[in-house]
Amino acid sequence: MDILERLNLENATLLEERRKQIFVKLKQDGQFDISCNRQSAAGSVSQRACVFCGSRVVLYPIADALHLVHGPVGCAAFTWDIRGSLSSGASLYRKSFNTDLREIDVIRGGEIKLYDSLVELIDKYKPKAAFVYSTCIVGLIGDDVNAVCRKVEREKGIPVIPVKSVGFSGTKKDGYHAACDSLFSLIKAAPRPAPVQNSINIIGDFNLAGEVWILKRYFERMGVRVIATMTGDGRIDEIRQSPAAALNIVQCSGSMGYLAKLMQGEYGIPFIKVSFFGIDDTVSALRDTAGFFKDPDIIENTEELIAEETARVMPVIKSYAADLAGKRAAVYTGGAFKAFSLIRSLELLGMKAVVAGSQTGDKDDYRQMSDMCENGSIIVDDANTLELAKFILEKDADIFIGGVKERPIAHKLGVGFCDHNHERKIALSGFEGMVNFAKEVHSSVMSPVWQFVPRRKKNH
Amino acid sequence: MRHIAVYGKGGIGKSTTSQNMAVALGEMGKKILIIGCDPKADCSRLILHRSIDETVLDLVRDESEIVVDDIVHKGAFGIHCIESGGPEPGVGCAGRGIITALGLVGQLDIFKRDYDFVFYDVLGDVVCGGFAMPIREGYAEEIYIVTSGEFMALYAANNICRGIIKFADQGKVRLGGLICNSRLVDNEIELVESMAKRLNTKVVKFVPRDNVVQYAENEVKTVIEYDSKCEQADHYRDLAKNICNNKDFVIPTPMNKKELNELFLSFQKSSSSAHVRVA
Numbered sequence: 001m002d003i004l005e006r007l008n009l010e011n012a013t014l015l016e017e018r019r020k021q022i023f024v025k026l027k028q029d030g031q032f033d034i035s036c037n038r039q040s041a042a043g044s045v046s047q048r049a050c051v052f053c054g055s056r057v058v059l060y061p062i063a064d065a066l067h068l069v070h071g072p073v074g075c076a077a078f079t080w081d082i083r084g085s086l087s088s089g090a091s092l093y094r095k096s097f098n099t100d101l102r103e104i105d106v107i108r109g110g111e112i113k114l115y116d117s118l119v120e121l122i123d124k125y126k127p128k129a130a131f132v133y134s135t136c137i138v139g140l141i142g143d144d145v146n147a148v149c150r151k152v153e154r155e156k157g158i159p160v161i162p163v164k165s166v167g168f169s170g171t172k173k174d175g176y177h178a179a180c181d182s183l184f185s186l187i188k189a190a191p192r193p194a195p196v197q198n199s200i201n202i203i204g205d206f207n208l209a210g211e212v213w214i215l216k217r218y219f220e221r222m223g224v225r226v227i228a229t230m231t232g233d234g235r236i237d238e239i240r241q242s243p244a245a246a247l248n249i250v251q252c253s254g255s256m257g258y259l260a261k262l263m264q265g266e267y268g269i270p271f272i273k274v275s276f277f278g279i280d281d282t283v284s285a286l287r288d289t290a291g292f293f294k295d296p297d298i299i300e301n302t303e304e305l306i307a308e309e310t311a312r313v314m315p316v317i318k319s320y321a322a323d324l325a326g327k328r329a330a331v332y333t334g335g336a337f338k339a340f341s342l343i344r345s346l347e348l349l350g351m352k353a354v355v356a357g358s359q360t361g362d363k364d365d366y367r368q369m370s371d372m373c374e375n376g377s378i379i380v381d382d383a384n385t386l387e388l389a390k391f392i393l394e395k396d397a398d399i400f401i402g403g404v405k406e407r408p409i410a411h412k413l414g415v416g417f418c419d420h421n422h423e424r425k426i427a428l429s430g431f432e433g434m435v436n437f438a439k440e441v442h443s444s445v446m447s448p449v450w451q452f453v454p455r456r457k458k459n460h
Numbered sequence: 461m462r463h464i465a466v467y468g469k470g471g472i473g474k475s476t477t478s479q480n481m482a483v484a485l486g487e488m489g490k491k492i493l494i495i496g497c498d499p500k501a502d503c504s505r506l507i508l509h510r511s512i513d514e515t516v517l518d519l520v521r522d523e524s525e526i527v528v529d530d531i532v533h534k535g536a537f538g539i540h541c542i543e544s545g546g547p548e549p550g551v552g553c554a555g556r557g558i559i560t561a562l563g564l565v566g567q568l569d570i571f572k573r574d575y576d577f578v579f580y581d582v583l584g585d586v587v588c589g590g591f592a593m594p595i596r597e598g599y600a601e602e603i604y605i606v607t608s609g610e611f612m613a614l615y616a617a618n619n620i621c622r623g624i625i626k627f628a629d630q631g632k633v634r635l636g637g638l639i640c641n642s643r644l645v646d647n648e649i650e651l652v653e654s655m656a657k658r659l660n661t662k663v664v665k666f667v668p669r670d671n672v673v674q675y676a677e678n679e680v681k682t683v684i685e686y687d688s689k690c691e692q693a694d695h696y697r698d699l700a701k702n703i704c705n706n707k708d709f710v711i712p713t714p715m716n717k718k719e720l721n722e723l724f725l726s727f728q729k730s731s732s733s734a735h736v737r738v739a
Contacts, residue, residue: 039523109589140556142589144596147630169560 014387017041021381025370034366036381039171044384047332047405048359052135053079054175055165057422058255059131059182060093061085061206062234066127068097070114070145071135075167084208084423088233092127101137110143118152118160128236129159129186139166159186159236172334173254173360180259183230183239188266190240198293199225201245203260203271204252207232208422211429215276218430222290222301230256243267247292249274249285254335254360276429277341277437279310279317279348309431317348320438325350327445330397332380332388332406333420336361336369342401342420343372349438354395357383385409398445414453416444461571463578464636464703465594468606469616470584473641476673477606477699478581479506483682484693484700486537490576493532494539495565497594499546499554503581506682507535515545516561528568536685540575554583555590562593584616586623595624595633602636602709604664609645609652611724618720621659621712634709637664639699644669651727658723660713664706665699668692 014022020035040046052069056079060067069076076098087093099117101110114132122130130152134145145162153160164178200219205212212232219226228234228242248260248271260271272292274285283306290302329351333339336358343353356369357380370379378391389409392400400410403421410417418440420428428437468474475498482492483506496503501515512533519526533541544561546554565571571578580594594600603624607617617638627633640652640663649666656663676686684693715723 139559140553142555142559142591142593144589144592144627144630146597147627150597151630 015041015044015384018044018384018387022383022387023366023370023379025373025375025377025379032367032370034363034379034381036366037360037362038382040382044382045386046359046382046384047403048172048382049175050136050167051170051172051175051178052133052165052167053082054172054255055133055163055179055182056175057083057206058176058179059163059231061087061231062131062236062239063087063093064090064128064235065093066097066121066125066130067093067095067133068099068114068117068121068130069133069135070099070101070110070117070143071133071137072101073098075133075135082422083206084425085206085232086208086210088213090235092125097121106137106141109141110138111145111148114143114145114148115152118148119156122152122156122158127158129161131161131163131182133163133165135165136167139169159189161186171360176255177258180256180262183259184262184266186236187240187242187263192267193241193244195246196225196227196244197246198223198295198298199227199245200247200249200289201227201242201269202229202232203248203250204256205229205232205276205429206252206422209425209427211276211427211433214427214430214432218286218305219289221305222286223295223298224289224293230259243269245269247272247289249289251275252335253337273337275337275341276433277338278345279313279431279434280344281341282430282434283310313431313435316435317438320442321349323446324442327351327398328354328396329441330355330388330392330395330400330402330415331357332383332400332402333358334360334403336365338420339365339369340372343369345434345437346401346441348434349441351399351441353377354397355380355388355391357381357388389413398450399441401441414450416441416447416450418444461575461578462602463580463600464602464604465580465582465600465633466604466606467582467586467620468584468639469613472584472606472608472613472616474584474606475503475581476506476677477639477641477667478579479504480673480682480684480696481699481703482507482539482577482579483537483684484697485577485704486539487684487697488700488704490704491574492537492539493570493573493575493578494541495562495578495580495594496541496543497558497562497580497591498544498583499549499557500583501543501545504533504535504541504543505680506677507537507539508533508541509535509680512541512543515543516564517545517557520560520564526564526568528570531565531568532570536682542570553590555588558590558593562599566598586620592623592627595627595631597631601632602634602706604636604639604703606639606641607652607655608641608643609648609727610643613643614652614655614724615720617655618659618714621714624712625714628711635659635661635712636703636706636709637661639664640666642667642669646729647727651724654723654727658713658715658719660710662708664702665695667695667699670695 023034076096080096099113149160149162161182163182212229227245228238250260250271250273253273263269275281286302290299329346331339331342331353353373355378399416401418407417426436427433466474466478516531531542546557580600605617607613638656653663670692672692676683
C-alpha cells in the first residue's frame with residue numbers, strides 16, 4: 001500500500017471547526033471571508049508552536065548574550081540552535097542553558113536554582129547581558145523571575161532581562177510580543193545615544209544563511225550606516241545604541257513590528273516595512289530606504305546598485321523561468337508577509353501559487369493573498385498536515401514552499417520542496433538570494449525523480 | 461494610591477474585616493477597589509450584597525474578550541470589587557489562577573484609575589508562589605496580618621512574616637501591622653501586642669468580638685450598613701482611620717517555634733491549660 005492509499009485522502013473530511021479558516025477563491029473580486037487569528041483547534045495538528053518557542057526564535061540570535069531557559073530540560077533541548085542564525089563572531093547564543101527544574105524544584109520553587117544558575121553562568125562566561133525565559137512549569141509554580149533577575153542585575157552589573165514566555169499563556173504571537181517587550185526594556189535602560197546621520201536599524205532579520213550580511217553590503221554601498229541588526233548577528237551593545245538611528249526598517253513585521261512601534265512611541269523613530277525576498281521587493285526596499293533620507297548621493301548610489309545587480313541577475317533568473325513557466329506552487333509560511341514575497345517571486349519565475357496560507361496571518365493579510373492568487377486557489381489559515389497534504393494533491397502542485405515541518409509532507413507525497421524556513425542554509429535575500437531561490441525551485445521542480453513517484457504514476 | 465494586602469489564618473476574619481474597613485473608608489469619601497484573591501470568590505459579598513458569578517477566571521474560561529466593566533462590580537459607598545475566582549476544590553491550580561487574574565487586572569490598566577486604596581484579600585494558606593502574587597513588585601506595598609490571640613492564628617501570622625521577608629528584601633513591600641480580631645482569649649490584647657512588638661511591628665487595631673458582625677452578615681451587609689450607630693461600627697471606623705494615618709512600615713522579624721511557644725505560654729492564666737504542644 002503506498003502512502004497515498006494509506007493517507008486515504010479521498011475520504012478525508014475537514015474538521016468542522018476548521019471550515020471557516022479555509023477559503024477557496026472562485027472568482028476575482030468575489031466575496032472574501034476567512035476566520036483567523038485564533039487559538040488552534042484541538043485535534044487539528046497545527047504547525048504552530050508555543051509562546052516560549054515564539055520568544056526564543058526572536059531573541060536567540062543575539063550572539064553575545066547569555067540565554068537561560070528556566071524550566072525543565074526539554075524546553076531548552078528542543079529549542080537548541082533552533083534557527084540557522086549565523087554570527088560573525090560571538091557564539092555564546094548557541095549554547096542552550098537551562099536550570100533543569102525537576103520534581104523537587106517544582107514543589108519547593110525554582111528561584112534559588114535560577115539565582116545560582118545565573119551567578120554561575122555570568123561568572124563563567126561574562127556575557128554582556130542575560131535573557132531568562134520562563135516556561136510552563138515556572139508559570140504554574142509562581143516563581144518570581146522578575147525579582148531574581150533584578151537581584152542578579154544589581155549584583156553583577158549587567159542587564160538581566162526576564163522574558164514573559166510561559167508556554168501555555170497564549171499563542172506563538174504572544175511569544176513574539178514578549179520578546180519585543182524584553183528587547184525594548186534592554187534598549188530603554190541604556191542612556192539615550194546621540195543620533196547618527198543617515199543611519200538605520202534592521203529589525204526582523206535573523207541572519208539566516210548570512211542574509212543580514214547581504215543587506216549590510218547593500219547599505220554600505222548606498223552610504224547608509226547600520227547601527228543595530230535585530231536580532232540576526234545581534235550584539236547587546238549595538239542594540240543598546242539602536243535609538244541613535246534615524247529610521248527602522250522592518251522585515252519580519254509579524255514577529256518584530258511591535259518593537260518598531262515601541263521605538264517610534266518612545267524615541268520618535270519612524271519605521272517602514274520592507275521585504276528583501278524577490279527582485280521587486282528588494283528594489284522597493286532599497287528605494288524606500290534611500291528615499292527616506294533624501295540625500296542625492298545615497299539616491300544615486302542606490303540606483304547604481306540596483307541597475308548593476310538587476311543586470312547581473314535577471315538573465316540568470318530568466319533562464320530558469322523558461323523551464324518553470326506554468327508550474328504550480330503551494331506556499332505555507334509562518335507569517336503572511338513572507339507569503340506575499342514568495343508569491344511575487346514565483347510570478348517572476350512564471351509560476352502561480354495554487355495554495356497559499358500562513359500560521360499567523362490576519363484577515364487583511366489573507367484578503368491580499370487571495371487577490372494575488374488566481375481563481376480556484378485555496379487560502380488557508382493555521383493549517384494542519386492533513387489539510388496541506390490534501391490541498392497540494394488536489395491542486396496538483398509541483399512544489400511546496402514552506403518550513404521544516406512542511407518538508408516531510410512534500411517529500412512523502414512526491415512533491416518538490418523548497419526550504420524557506422528559519423533553518424535554511426541558502427541565502428534567499430536580495431538579488432543573489434533571488435538567484436538562489438530560482439535555482440532551488442528549478443532543481444526541485446525539474447528533478448527527474450518525480451516521474452517515478454506514486455502520485456504521478458497514478459495520473460499517467 | 462495605596463496598595464494593601466491582607467493576609468492571615470484561614471477563617472480568622474480577613475474578608476469580614478477588610479470589607480467592614482473598606483466601607484468605613486468609603487464613608488470617609490475614599491475611592492476603594494477590593495480585589496479578592498481567593499478561589500472561593502467571597503471577598504466582596506457584604507459590599508455587593510450578593511455572591512457574584514462573573515469572576516475574572518470565569519471570563520477567562522469562557523474565552524471571552526475581557527473588558528474592564530465585565531470584572532469590576534460596584535457596591536456600597538461606591539466601592540469597586542473584583543473577584544479573581546479560581547478552580548473548584550480538589551482540582552486545577554488556584555495559585556496559577558491568582559497569577560493569571562492579577563496579570564489581567566494589571567494589563568487592563570485598572571490601576572491607572574484614581575483609587576485611594578486597593579485592597580488585596582488573600583486566601584489564608586499561602587501554599588504556593590501564586591498566592592504571593594499580590595505582594596510582588598507592581599502590586600501591594602503594605603501588608604496587614606489579621607490575627608487573634610489563639611495560638612494557631614499567631615503561628616500563622618509568624619509564618620506569613622517569614623514569607624514577607626523574602627519579598628521585602630527584593631521589593632518595596634512592608635508590613636504595616638497586625639489587626640487583632642478578638643476571640644475572647646485570656647490576656648488577648650497584651651499577648652498580641654507583645655507578639656507585634658517582637659515582630660518589629662504594632663497592633664493597628666484591636667477589634668472586639670461582637671455578634672452584630674454576624675447579624676449584619678446574615679443580611680449580607682457590613683456592620684456600618686446594618687447599624688451605623690452601634691459601637692462595633694465605630695471600631696471599624698477607628699481601624700480605617702488608623703490605616704489611613706499609618707506610616708510605620710517595617711521588615712518583620714519572625715521568631716522560631718520555640719520562642720513563639722514560650723511567648724504564648726507566658727500569657728496563659730492557669731498552669732494546667734498552659735501546655736501547648738508545638739507540632
